[in-house]
Amino acid sequence: MKNLLIVFTIFSLTACTSSDDDAATTADTTAPIITLLGTNPETAFVGETYTDAGASATDAEDGNMTASIETVNSVDTSTAGTYSVTYNVSDASGNAATEVTRTVNVTSAEQLIIGNWTSTSTDSEGSYNSRVTIIESGEMSVYVEITLTTGTVMQSVEGMTWTLNGNQFTTTDTFFYNDDDDDVVDTATITVINQNSFSFLSDNGETLTLNRDSDYESTIVGTWLDVFLENGCQYTIEYDFSNSNEFTGSNINDCNDDATTVSGPYTTTGILSGAIYAGDEEPDSEQTYFAVQGDKFYLYVEEGNNGNVFTKQ
Numbered sequence: 001m002k003n004l005l006i007v008f009t010i011f012s013l014t015a016c017t018s019s020d021d022d023a024a025t026t027a028d029t030t031a032p033i034i035t036l037l038g039t040n041p042e043t044a045f046v047g048e049t050y051t052d053a054g055a056s057a058t059d060a061e062d063g064n065m066t067a068s069i070e071t072v073n074s075v076d077t078s079t080a081g082t083y084s085v086t087y088n089v090s091d092a093s094g095n096a097a098t099e100v101t102r103t104v105n106v107t108s109a110e111q112l113i114i115g116n117w118t119s120t121s122t123d124s125e126g127s128y129n130s131r132v133t134i135i136e137s138g139e140m141s142v143y144v145e146i147t148l149t150t151g152t153v154m155q156s157v158e159g160m161t162w163t164l165n166g167n168q169f170t171t172t173d174t175f176f177y178n179d180d181d182d183d184v185v186d187t188a189t190i191t192v193i194n195q196n197s198f199s200f201l202s203d204n205g206e207t208l209t210l211n212r213d214s215d216y217e218s219t220i221v222g223t224w225l226d227v228f229l230e231n232g233c234q235y236t237i238e239y240d241f242s243n244s245n246e247f248t249g250s251n252i253n254d255c256n257d258d259a260t261t262v263s264g265p266y267t268t269t270g271i272l273s274g275a276i277y278a279g280d281e282e283p284d285s286e287q288t289y290f291a292v293q294g295d296k297f298y299l300y301v302e303e304g305n306n307g308n309v310f311t312k313q
Contacts, residue, residue: 028093032059034069034100036087041103045112050075055087055100062091080108113162113198116216116294119208125149131293132210133272135218138162141272141291143298157291157300157307159273217292217312219271224297224310237308239299241266247276266290 038053052073057065068089075083085102117132126148134140138161146154197211226237233255241247248263268274273291276299290299293309300307 028061028091029095030060031095032057032062032065032089032091032097034087034089034097036100036102038102041105044075044077044104044106046077046080046106046108048077050077050104050106052085052102052104057087057089057097059091059095061093065089065091075104075106077106080106080111082106116213117198117210118213118294119210130208130210131213133216133291133293134162135216135272139272141293143291143293157273157289157298159268159291213294216294217297220266220268220274220290220292220297223313225313226308226310228308237310239310 034055034057036053036055042053044050052071052075054071055066055069057069059065070088072086072088075085083104083106085104087100087102088097090096113134114136115134117134119128119130121128126146129145129147131143132140140160140162141157142160144154144156148154197209199207199209220241221243223238223240226235228235233253236252236254237249239247239249245265245267246263247266248261250259250261252259264276266274266276271292273289276288276290288299290297295312297310297312298307299310
């Protein structure tokens with residue numbers, strides 16, 4: 001019998017496995033990101049409670065971390081000044097976010113009232129458009145236009161001064177209405193509500209709330225222009241007010257090339273308002289009054305039916 005030789009070849013198969021180092025999770029080195037909410041810089045009113053808008057934070061690994069933000073708020077609304085609010089947060093791996101800072105400017109009532117303010121309203125009797133411009137030197141000008149449902153339009157322009165007592169401003173003013181031969185003298189109290197609105201309370205019990213508007217001019221000095229169409233003709237009226245209380249004016253009608261000029265002195269209730277006197281006219285109760293209103297000024301003849309609104313050049 002032949003011997004049968006069976007050779008078995010044994011293959012050793014070894015499974016490949018990852019090392020402990022390979023199996024380890026990649027280290028987290030990404031810091032969270034803080035996003036500021038609200039506006040920056042922020043303005044607060046002296047005496048009011050400042051409520052910070054806060055911030056949010058997110059992290060690639062830990063997700064929403066807003067609740068973990070550490071906030072340091074140094075704002076003191078009892079004293080005008082510039083303050084900061086800082087926000088910081090770190091994730092579970094110890095990565096710190098870049099600090100975010102909000103600047104908060106706490107403004108006094110006297111600083112806060114400076115600016116241009118408007119109010120519009122409508123009731124069963126008509127519509128009302130009011131504008132108040134206030135400057136640093138304790139002066140203000142007021143323009144009021146009332147359009148009644150009957151079609152009658154009443155306008156007034158006035159100069160006023162104001163004094164500060166806490167958060168209230170007391171004023172005395174004189175109105176010049178174009179449908180009334182008599183001046184109406186009244187007093188009023190302005191109370192600042194916040195940095196964007198204030199209430200105007202007159203002695204007769206009427207209250208008007210005004211809201212902050214656009215930029216404003218702080219002086220009548222300079223060149224002002226009004227261009228308008230009337231009866232198919234274009235009129236170009238220009239006034240130039242000097243520092244020496246003298247003015248010159250021109251009125252050009254393009255239909256017949258007719259040009260008239262006028263010059264003379266002007267007096268001011270303050271910087272913002274007053275009266276002009278053409279030629280040799282003496283000051284009296286029927287003169288032309290002006291008041292700077294926002295980025296424009298309003299020129300009004302007391303016994304006339306309307307006025308002109310000029311833009312600074």
